[in-house]
Amino acid sequence: MRERRWETSGRLTFREVLAVGERLATLGLKPAHPAKDVICYVEDWAVDSPDAFDQLDHWATEDVTLLHIREAWQGDFFLLAGGYHTVYQRFQDVGTYCSISHPWRTKPGLRFHHPTCMFWLGFRHNHAFIRVRLHTQEVVTPGETREDARRVEWIDERRAIFLDAIGTLDLPVETSVEKGGLVLRPADPATPFFCSWPDAFGPCQFEYNSLDAYEFLVPASRLAATFAPQPAGVRVYLTGFSEPALDAFAAVQPGARSVYRCSVHCALGELPEVLATIEPQGRLYSTLCEFQTQELMPEGDDASAIIGIVGTAGGFQLEVRLNRAPLPEEHMAAWLERLLGYDVTYAPLPPFM
Template identity: 70%
Template structure:
């Protein structure tokens, strides 16, 4: 589900970040104690070698994914994805996962959706998939009514954008509008098909699966061609592979920047040590407090809120994520600033990382 997100405007030290938890406790909320275990999510941790992951040996880790990052890439996506698929076939097993992302461009001129969208071609045990995601100019989450005056345009643009991808990929997917929402369905109801990342107007992402490991290689390359002649940011995601397999993947078009993402189980107090391990550019975040906004705004719309600690480059900040805004837009940042004790600014996350 899409989220609304704000973050503090100035860097904090870890003591100041923990003090936000104390502040929330005085309001009757239940923040995580510094000694309690949390799940710390690590992203964008650029490494020199695969052995650098040993720096997290002091903690339990899971969902470890190595990401090959290629920036301003110009190449043949069919050859690149085919090379990853070839190595994947040699090392595939239950629990292994490989996907490659590439931007694509929507030809129709849109006002509410970004012309730049993203797709992933992926391989899991016994099947492959194509995933298509759209990005909107603003985030209006399920239940919010800010976009109702232009709902017809939102729905028309959403259908048109999805139809472009469906047409290029030659997928048997139907698009409809039901109950003022865009709905996608495969023509064959037994096909594994998933819609996700919903906002107030329907899904922003779909995933179509097939048992044929080769089926999407050519169609995906055609969708990638819509982004020409602009250089592309391309990423490959590798999960569940042995070190030998990862070394073989690394030989595909050498020059990609390797970066890890994973989950780290640790006491909240250990976040500075985790940050040191993934420095200087690795990003971490962990939940400090979860609550329903009725607990502090009894007269407003209820929403689910998460206050989290974010760490990067030796500094920390506080983020607030909500499934919808309980107050009018102009009141949200001042209210969250008073709640947290630090000024905040609206800061939605990137759509495609």
């Protein structure tokens, strides 16, 4: 689900982060304390080789994924994807996952969406999938009504973007409008098909699956070609593989930058130690407090809120993520600043990480 997100403007020490937790406790909320076990999400931890992950052996980890990142890439997507798929076939097993993301471009002249979108071609155990995601000019979460006057225009534009991708990929997917929202469904109801990342107007992403591991290689290459001649940022996600398998993937097209993402189980008070391990490029996230906004503001709309800790080289920030804005837009920042005791800025999450 799409979320609204604000973050503190400056860097904080970890002691200042914990002080915000104490502040929240005085308001009747239940923030995590330093000894509480939490899940810390690590992203963009740059490594020279896969065995560098051993530096996190002090903690239990899961969902470990190695990414190959190519910036300003101008190659043949079919050859790149085919190379990864060939290695995947050698090492595939239950729990292994490989996907390649590449931007694509829809028609210009949009009012509510960005023309640059993203797709993922993926292989998971014994099937393949193609996932298509679009990006909106602004985030209007489910339940928010501030764009209802332009709902028809939002839906028509989104439908046209998805139909552009569906046509390029030659997928048997149908679109309709039901109960004021866009609906996508496969022509064959038995097809594994998933819609996700919804906002107030319907899904922003769909995924179409096939038992034919080769089915999407050529169609995905057609979609990638819509981005030419502009250089592309390409990411490959590798989950559940042994080090020999990762070495084989690294040889597909050498030169990619390698970064890890994973979940780390640790005490809240250990976050500075985790951050020191993944610096200087790595980033971490963890939850400080979850609550319903009407606990603090009975007069406002109810929303689910998460106050999170974001760690990067140089210190920490706080983020607040909500499933909807409980107050009018012009009052949101001031309310959050009173809650946290720090200035905040509106900062939606990047759409294609």
